[in-house]
Amino acid sequence: MEERFFFNINAPDGGIPRDLAPGITTTVFPGEHAMLSIVRIEPNTRGTLHHHPEEQWGYCIAGSGVRIQGDQEVRVKAGDFWRTPGGTPHTMEAGDEGLVVMDVFAPPREAYKKAGHGFGGPD
Secondary structure (H helix, E strand, O other), X not given: OOOOOOOEOOEOOOOEEEEEEOOEEEEEEEOXXXXXXXXXXXXXXXXXXXXXXXXXXEEEEEEEEEEEEOOEEEEEEXXXXXXXXXXXXXXXXXXXXXXXEEEEEEOOOHHHHHOOOOOOOOO
């Protein structure tokens, strides 16, 4: 199979779909040195506080909510972006209209590989 290099946020074929928690889904697009994830959070849903060793950059594509990172809670809206150093506890809480966030991880998250969703496609 030929490797893909072009994708569309509104047609997530070619990515790896994942259910992260009730009301939170993502489609993962891994590369050799970084990984992109499009996360959709239903209105008024809060993720689980977690951390991982990979650096993470987030960009709010649509909606609004609260970014919880370390001991900070920052309101975010479309256009805002942030950096999360590896090992920092973090999560998101969507507002009334929900939230769509693009995350970029470097290097790709090992936990996603170990969760049975290999980088070749859905298992």
